[in-house]
Amino acid sequence: MTRLDRRRMLQLMAAGSAGLALARPGARAAQAPEESLAALAAKRGLIFGSAVSTPQLDDPAYLGLVRQECAAVVAENAQKMYAILPEPEAWDFGGADALAEFAARNGLDLRGHALLWNHPDYLPDWVMETEFGTAAAAEDFLRGYIGRVAGRYAPQIYAWDVVNETLDPETGELRDTPFTKALGPQVIDIAFDAAKAAAPGAKLAYNDYMSWEDGHETHRTAVLRLLERLLAQDAPVTGLGIQGHARWTDREAEFSPARQKAWRGFLDEVTGMGLDLYVTELDVNDGDATGPDAVRDAEIAAYTKDYLGLMLDYPQTKEVLTWGLADHDSWIQAFVDEGELVRRPLPFDDEYRPKPMREAMAAAFRAAPQRS
Ligand code: 9MR
Numbered sequence: 001m002t003r004l005d006r007r008r009m010l011q012l013m014a015a016g017s018a019g020l021a022l023a024r025p026g027a028r029a030a031q032a033p034e035e036s037l038a039a040l041a042a043k044r045g046l047i048f049g050s051a052v053s054t055p056q057l058d059d060p061a062y063l064g065l066v067r068q069e070c071a072a073v074v075a076e077n078a079q080k081m082y083a084i085l086p087e088p089e090a091w092d093f094g095g096a097d098a099l100a101e102f103a104a105r106n107g108l109d110l111r112g113h114a115l116l117w118n119h120p121d122y123l124p125d126w127v128m129e130t131e132f133g134t135a136a137a138a139e140d141f142l143r144g145y146i147g148r149v150a151g152r153y154a155p156q157i158y159a160w161d162v163v164n165e166t167l168d169p170e171t172g173e174l175r176d177t178p179f180t181k182a183l184g185p186q187v188i189d190i191a192f193d194a195a196k197a198a199a200p201g202a203k204l205a206y207n208d209y210m211s212w213e214d215g216h217e218t219h220r221t222a223v224l225r226l227l228e229r230l231l232a233q234d235a236p237v238t239g240l241g242i243q244g245h246a247r248w249t250d251r252e253a254e255f256s257p258a259r260q261k262a263w264r265g266f267l268d269e270v271t272g273m274g275l276d277l278y279v280t281e282l283d284v285n286d287g288d289a290t291g292p293d294a295v296r297d298a299e300i301a302a303y304t305k306d307y308l309g310l311m312l313d314y315p316q317t318k319e320v321l322t323w324g325l326a327d328h329d330s331w332i333q334a335f336v337d338e339g340e341l342v343r344r345p346l347p348f349d350d351e352y353r354p355k356p357m358r359e360a361m362a363a364a365f366r367a368a369p370q371r372s
Pocket of ligand 1: 076077080122164243281331
């Protein structure tokens with residue numbers, strides 16, 4: 001456990017849930033379950049937190065829930081390159097600074113996401129249109145960008161997703177961007193090196209959405225090869241960010257013993273390399289499931305308990321973050337077609353009432369082995 005983890009755990013344990021509610025006037029104490037997820041996780045040496053979007057910083061009730069339940073927050077979008085550098089030289093730290101201030105004011109740890117999302121759809125348009133000409137020019141730009149962003153929030157940010165989703169899940173190859181054109185696979189090494197230089201005390205993760213689901217085999221293998229290569233070249237990577245976005249449509253998609261076995265095989269290889277695991281973006285999309293909310297919620301909760309049970313079995317799993325706390329604000333709702341049911345992917349409903357998924361998470365934290 002790092003010094004930061006230990007300090008946070010002691011704070012949470014000393015505060016207890018009543019202390020947390022009292023210290024946080026915005027919190028909806030009347031609805032608050034007995035012990036916060038953060039306190040339950042901290043008892044096991046784990047960090048629990050959630051993504052927060054910039055608009056949510058203007059929603060006092062939502063922030064009350066964040067303060068009530070979380071030990072850490074991560075920017076849902078505000079630290080992405082398209083938000084910080086939407087045009088050449090047009091640096092905009094507004095959203096990222098606002099979240100950093102919220103975290104500091106409330107004693108919350110701050111995770112960083114993501115220094116390099118090396119993906120054609122999510123780099124700023126002007127970067128996608130740039131031809132760097134030489135490898136040195138691409139490297140200079142990338143080192144300058146990462147140095148400035150990671151340096152600005154050091155040492156507040158205790159962990160960075162240094163590189164996000166750079167592998168094409170279908171082919172296992174690096175995604176094609178101006179950075180990969182100019183630098184090839186070295187782009188990843190350069191990003192880690194620049195992050196380490198600017199934030200020497202932070203945990204540094206490769207973050208991606210490979211999962212236990214069918215069709216993810218190529219993606220999992222590509223991630224293993226990338227991590228092996230990085231470690232062989234002494235890149236300062238400390239762990240793998242496992243996003244944990246699950247799609248849970250029907251019985252066909254269940255977390256079956258065979259799929260769990262394959263997933264454990266993958267996690268065994270990652271941890272066998274000496275890396276930590278961070279669950280960074282947990283949510284459960286119940287797709288086109290039909291039926292009453294109570295039935296859908298029970299299935300999502302059962303899955304969450306099994307999934308976290310497996311993940312927390314690994315003492316290398318040090319953090320669990322959800323990608324938001326309340327259903328209505330989830331990114332998944334943007335993909336709901338007309339006539340489909342609104343999804344229920346997160347631990348709280350749209351009135352911030354705890355759902356069975358929250359109970360499942362609490363149970364998984366209670367049952368988790370103690371980690372050091
Ligand atoms: O939740 C995020 C959504 O609001 C953004 O529009 C989208 C594109 O920036 O990114 C979403 O977050 C993604 C995260 O950054 C990386 N992993 C997948 C997440 C869900 O798409």
